[in-house]
Amino acid sequence: MxxxxxxxxxxxxxxxxxxxxxxxxxxxxxYDNPPPPPRHEVRPAPRPGQAWVPGHYDRARSGYAWRGGYYQAARPGHRYVPDRWVHGPHGWVKRPGYWVR
Incomplete structure (x- = not known):
């Protein structure tokens, strides 16, 4: 051992x-390198009671992996702020999406 x-x-x-x-x-x-530019997605028709979460790049063992957009249960009185990649002093880091009033 x-x-x-x-x-x-x-x-x-x-x-x-x-x-x-x-x-x-x-x-x-x-990550040292920034994520690739977002892919173009065709947003499906709106769904009642659902909020669209746009596609984004996630961390992957070999760099970045695309995750397509999807619908998520909406929170009444809130707005969804999507995931984003931020460049800081140590490199690129993903900030997860969240709901705000």
Whole structure:
């Protein structure tokens, strides 16, 4: 068990030294490269009691993966603010969507 932990630590250290893995960035979901431009989606017809959540890129092991838009139960008196990617001092990080009054 101790040998496996030492091996794992050595691999992580070597990966960070060569820029392949950034443990801090990986732990907090930061990416060095920005996400690709959003894909064009045709929004389906409105549905009563449902709010449209536009498609967006999610984090993926190899970079970014597109998640198509979908309908979600609406919250009366609220507006949905979609997911977005923000560039900060450590790289790109995804801010999840949320509801506001």
């Amino acid at each position: 101790k040998r496996q932990l030492l091996l794992a630590a050595a691999i992580l250290a070597a990966g960070s030294a060569f820029g392949l893995i950034s443990p801090a960035a990986q732990a907090h979901g930061y």
